Amino acid sequence: MSENTEVVLADRPQGHLEPGHFRVQDAGMPVAGAGEVLLRILWLSVDPANRAWMSPVPTYVAPVKPGDVFPGFGLGEVVASNAAGFAPGDLVEGVTGWRRFAALPARGLRRLKRREPVTQHLSVLGITGKTAWFGLEEIGRPKRAETVVVSAAAGAVGSIAGQLAKIAGARVIGIAGGEAKCRHVVEDLGFDAAIDYKAESVGEGLKRHGVKGVDVYFDNVGGPMLESVLFRMANFGRIVCCGNVSQYDTATPAPGPRGVPGLLVVKRIRMEGFIVLDYEARYDEAEEALAGHVAAGRLKYVEDVLEGIDRAPEGLIRVLAGGNTGKTMIKVA
Amino acid sequence: MSENTEVVLADRPQGHLEPGHFRVQDAGMPVAGAGEVLLRILWLSVDPANRAWMSPVPTYVAPVKPGDVFPGFGLGEVVASNAAGFAPGDLVEGVTGWRRFAALPARGLRRLKRREPVTQHLSVLGITGKTAWFGLEEIGRPKRAETVVVSAAAGAVGSIAGQLAKIAGARVIGIAGGEAKCRHVVEDLGFDAAIDYKAESVGEGLKRHGVKGVDVYFDNVGGPMLESVLFRMANFGRIVCCGNVSQYDTATPAPGPRGVPGLLVVKRIRMEGFIVLDYEARYDEAEEALAGHVAAGRLKYVEDVLEGIDRAPEGLIRVLAGGNTGKTMIKVA
Numbered sequence: 001m002s003e004n005t006e007v008v009l010a011d012r013p014q015g016h017l018e019p020g021h022f023r024v025q026d027a028g029m030p031v032a033g034a035g036e037v038l039l040r041i042l043w044l045s046v047d048p049a050n051r052a053w054m055s056p057v058p059t060y061v062a063p064v065k066p067g068d069v070f071p072g073f074g075l076g077e078v079v080a081s082n083a084a085g086f087a088p089g090d091l092v093e094g095v096t097g098w099r100r101f102a103a104l105p106a107r108g109l110r111r112l113k114r115r116e117p118v119t120q121h122l123s124v125l126g127i128t129g130k131t132a133w134f135g136l137e138e139i140g141r142p143k144r145a146e147t148v149v150v151s152a153a154a155g156a157v158g159s160i161a162g163q164l165a166k167i168a169g170a171r172v173i174g175i176a177g178g179e180a181k182c183r184h185v186v187e188d189l190g191f192d193a194a195i196d197y198k199a200e201s202v203g204e205g206l207k208r209h210g211v212k213g214v215d216v217y218f219d220n221v222g223g224p225m226l227e228s229v230l231f232r233m234a235n236f237g238r239i240v241c242c243g244n245v246s247q248y249d250t251a252t253p254a255p256g257p258r259g260v261p262g263l264l265v266v267k268r269i270r271m272e273g274f275i276v277l278d279y280e281a282r283y284d285e286a287e288e289a290l291a292g293h294v295a296a297g298r299l300k301y302v303e304d305v306l307e308g309i310d311r312a313p314e315g316l317i318r319v320l321a322g323g324n325t326g327k328t329m330i331k332v333a
Numbered sequence: 334m335s336e337n338t339e340v341v342l343a344d345r346p347q348g349h350l351e352p353g354h355f356r357v358q359d360a361g362m363p364v365a366g367a368g369e370v371l372l373r374i375l376w377l378s379v380d381p382a383n384r385a386w387m388s389p390v391p392t393y394v395a396p397v398k399p400g401d402v403f404p405g406f407g408l409g410e411v412v413a414s415n416a417a418g419f420a421p422g423d424l425v426e427g428v429t430g431w432r433r434f435a436a437l438p439a440r441g442l443r444r445l446k447r448r449e450p451v452t453q454h455l456s457v458l459g460i461t462g463k464t465a466w467f468g469l470e471e472i473g474r475p476k477r478a479e480t481v482v483v484s485a486a487a488g489a490v491g492s493i494a495g496q497l498a499k500i501a502g503a504r505v506i507g508i509a510g511g512e513a514k515c516r517h518v519v520e521d522l523g524f525d526a527a528i529d530y531k532a533e534s535v536g537e538g539l540k541r542h543g544v545k546g547v548d549v550y551f552d553n554v555g556g557p558m559l560e561s562v563l564f565r566m567a568n569f570g571r572i573v574c575c576g577n578v579s580q581y582d583t584a585t586p587a588p589g590p591r592g593v594p595g596l597l598v599v600k601r602i603r604m605e606g607f608i609v610l611d612y613e614a615r616y617d618e619a620e621e622a623l624a625g626h627v628a629a630g631r632l633k634y635v636e637d638v639l640e641g642i643d644r645a646p647e648g649l650i651r652v653l654a655g656g657n658t659g660k661t662m663i664k665v666a
Contacts, residue, residue, distance in 0.1 A: 052599075059599040060568075222594045235393075241594040256589030261555045261574040264606030266385075266392040271604045273597030 002026035006069045007098035007312050009054065015251035017051055017320060022070070022313040030103035032082045038103050039076035041096050044330040045122045046306075046315040047073065047156075048220075051248040060275050070098040072312070074332070075112075075121055086111065093121060098312045100332055110283070115291065123327035124160060124294055124301035125287045131242060131276040132160035133286045135218060136168070138279075139272045140240045144169030146215035147234070149206070151225055153194065154181035155319075156327035157242060160290075161218045162191050163299050170216070173209055175202060175225065177322050184325060189300055202228040213237065221246040227257035233269050241273035249320040302326025335359035339402045340431035340645050342387065348584035350384055350653060355403070355646040363436035365415045371436050372409035374429050377663040378455045379639075379648040380406065380489075381553075384581040393608050403431040405645070407665070408445075408454055419444065426454060431645045433665055443616070448624065456660035457493060457627055457634035458620045464609040465493035466619045468551060468573045469501070471612075472605045477502030479548035480567070482539070484558055486527065487514035488652075489660035490575060493623075494551045495524050496632050503549070506542055508535060508558065510655050517658060522633055535561040546570065554579040560590035566602050574606035582653040635659025 004027040013021045032038040050072060053064050064071060074096035078088050083106030086092070094109040096102050112121055123129060135157075142148045148165040152158040153174025162185065165172045174185040174194045182194035195205030202225055206214070213234025219226055223246030230239070247253050263269060279286070293299035304324040306315045312330045319328050337360040346354045365371040383405060386397050397404060407429035411421050416439030419425070427442040429435050445454055456462060468490075475481045481498040485491040486507025495518065498505045507518040507527045515527035528538030535558055539547070546567025552559055556579030563572070580586050596602060612619070626632035637657040639648045645663045652661050 052595075219594060226594060227589070239594075241597040244595045244598060247595060253591070253595075256560070256591045256593045258586070258589045260589045260593050261552060261559060261572075261604065261606060262385075262577045262580060262586075264574040264604060265577060265608070266606070268606050268608055268611065270606075271594065271597060273594060273599070273601050273603075275598070275601055278601065 003029040004099060004101045005309050006100075007309060009064050009066050009068050009070055011066055012056065013054055013249075016249055017054070017317050019313050019317065024310045027099065030101055032080050032103040035083050035105055035107070036103050037078045037083050037086045037092070037106050037109065038080040039092065039096060039101065040079050041074050041076040041100055041102060041332045043075040043119060043122050044096070044098055044309070044312055044332055045073040045127060046312065046319055046328040046330060047127070048243055048245040048248060048319055050316055051320055052244070060277070070312070071095050072098045073127055074098075075118065076102070081106070091118065091121070093126070098309065100309055110280075119303055119305075119329060120294070120301070122329050123156065123303050124299065125290050126327075127276055128156040128327050129160045129290045129301070130279070130283060130286045132157050132164055133290060134276055134279045134282075135240045135242050135274060136161060136164050136216075139274060140165070140216040140218055140238050142168045142170040142216045146170045147211055147213065148172045148216040148218065149175065149211075149214045149229055150218040150220075151175045151229075152220035152243075152245060152322070153185045153191065154325045155220060156324075158218065158220050159185065159189055159302065159326060160299070163189055164293075165216070165218070166190055167293060167298055173206070173211065175205070181325060197225065203232065206232050216240065218242060223247055223254045227259060230257055230259045230263055230269075233263065233267055235267050237267060237269045239269065239271040241271055245320065304328040305331055307331045336362040337432060337434045338642050339433075340642060342397050342399050342401050342403055344399055345389065346387055346582075349582055350387075350650055352646050352650065357643045360432065363434055365413050365436040368416050368438055368440070369436050370411045370416050370419045370425070370439050370442065371413040372425065372429060372434065373412050374407050374409040374433055374435060374665045376408040376452060376455050377429070377431055377642070377645055377665055378406040378460060379645065379652055379661040379663060380460070381576055381578040381581060381652055383649055384653055385577070393610070403645070404428050405431045406460055407431075408451065409435070414439070424451065424454070426459070431642065433642060443613075452636055452638075452662060453627070453634070455662050456489065456636050457632065458623050459660075460609055461489040461660050462493050462623050462634070463612070463616060463619045464575060465490050465497055466623060467609055467612045467615075468575050468607060469494060469497050469549075472607060473498070473549040473551055473571050473573045475501045475503040475549045479503045480544055480546065481505045481549040481551065482508065482544075482547045482562055483551040483553075484508045484562075485553035485576075485578060485655070486518045486524065487658045488553060489657070491551065491553050492518065492522055492635065492659060493632070496522055497626075498549070498551070499523055499525075500626060500631055506539070506544065508538070514658060530558065536565065539565050549573065551575060556580055556587045560592060563590055563592045563596055563602075566596065566600055568600050570600060570602045572602065572604040574604055578653065637661040638664055640664045
């Protein structure tokens with residue numbers, strides 16, 4: 001094995017992402033410049049949004065270009081530091097990129113209060129768990145006895161969002177693909193019910209579960225499923241626009257949802273998008289709350305681990321196809 | 334002339350509303366029962382949303398059925414009262430229906446502190462003006478130096494919304510159909526600029542006016558124009574979903590706007606619908622604020638008056654076709 005390994009975007013995908021869109025290559029050992037730290041990367045996060053960043057259209061990050069080391073999020077340990085406040089052995093998170101070692105400006109990194117197992121910092125306490133937490137806390141705001149619907153309910157964010165809504169006292173219905181995932185969200189995670197969108201339409205499922213109106217829809221997928229739930233929202237309902245995974249990995253995007261803006265007006269619905277990175281100043285608060293729920297046994301999390309940095313592309317392709325349950329991550333070191 | 338006259342929905346329109354969908358007929362003089370008042374109706378409000386109420390699909394009011402007196406909003410004077418707190422001569426507003434006299438439960442009516450000219454109670458201080466006020470106050474919340482775009486800018490609500498945004502210190506661009514309306518919103522109402530959507534695309538117009546990102550879009554029309562503005566929203570932009578007039582009077586609704594939910598996520602956009610009726614407890618506050626702006630000469634309003642109750646259908650058809658400037662109302666008495 002060479003000193004370092006990196007995963008580079010080889011080609012911009014047009015439709016479905018494939019392994020050939022990446023290149024895993026040897027690299028030299030970087031050196032930390034002034035204000036930088038050298039990181040040994042321990043774990044990499046695989047997130048559906050990674051696919052959206054590959055689009056030539058800018059999102060909230062610059063578009064990833066062919067030849068770029070894929071700028072994924074990760075967890076690393078400081079090996080050497082040229083930055084005040086960072087010392088060897090510190091655990092940090094940030095956009096490490098998909099590689100084994102990186103020299104990065106310290107100002108882009110966040111030191112973590114280490115908790116064991118350390119993977120929690122990428123899953124339930126990480127970007128994933130915090131996305132669920134801020135989405136509900138800031139946008140969805142479920143009240144006791146309200147009905148909350150969560151799409152991609154067995155996924156990294158949805159599984160946490162649904163459980164947090166249960167903790168808030170709501171009735172929670174998950175939407176997931178396949179019987180196994182549906183059983184998982186009900187039996188393991190405590191959702192009140194689940195709809196297998198591969199076996200029935202979301203509309204029929206909501207009807208079958210006696211849903212008169214959806215108060216909060218935590219939407220991770222967009223597309224036709226958003227339209228289906230929109231038509232069943234309650235007055236003063238809130239749609240947490242967290243992700244659009246049904247549309248990231250396709251060359252033929254779905255049309256916009258009918259009912260926008262007509263139903264928004266008539267039912268006084270709020271639809272609101274957010275990016276967890278905007279809440280960085282409040283990460284500690286979210287992590288404490290999430291850690292408290294985990295410690296009390298109220299919040300479960302599942303991790304979907306692939307070993308070896310060369311498997312990062314496979315992990316992302318799996319997530320985009322809905323092949324994961326829980327948080328997908330790459331064990332690097 | 335008979336004792337009373339009423340305008341009844343004769344037929345449910347499928348596509349464009351036409352005069353033949355209504356019937357103007359003689360009626361008897363109603364008698365106020367217990368808890369009711371007898372009203373002489375002075376002015377009727379004509380609102381684009383009236384058309385939406387004719388759809389068989391329930392909105393926030395029950396669908397209007399053929400044979401129903403059209404349940405429009407109006408301003409009346411109490412002629413006789415069987416209700417505590419209401420006396421002959423009182424000016425009231427409420428869903429009077431399109432007729433000359435009505436006996437109505439007092440609990441559905443609101444007594445007004447009479448201001449002259451009394452038409453203000455339907456225009457700048459009425460449902461129309463308050464819709465603009467609550468939409469901006471509660472949802473749009475424009476800040477100084479932000480860019481606000483208003484559609485149907487020469488219309489009853491848009492004309493007030495744009496001026497209120499100017500008062501808040503924003504840069505305001507109106508979208509209207511035709512050169513005369515565009516000149517009106519800039520020269521008479523003080524908007525910073527206008528886009529004539531009949532002469533250029535909204536996207537080109539925004540570009541021509543150097544708009545980098547729209548912070549608040551006060552949307553009265555929905556449809557393709559909503560999509561055009563959505564693609565030019567700034568991060569953390571807000572879309573006030575006030576109306577969908579482009580879609581009320583058609584049998585072939587436009588598809589939903591592309592960019593929902595993708596752009597909402599990436600740009601952290603909030604889209605929110607509202608109905609002014611939900612804010613009834615705060616009407617006095619809004620009216621005082623609006624009356625203060627009018628008195629100070631900061632807020633202008635235009636009234637589009639048709640004389641005679643038989644012209645109510647014509648007024649509504651005109652509004653749906655964008656033929657009005659300012660608030661359309663029917664002078665009954």
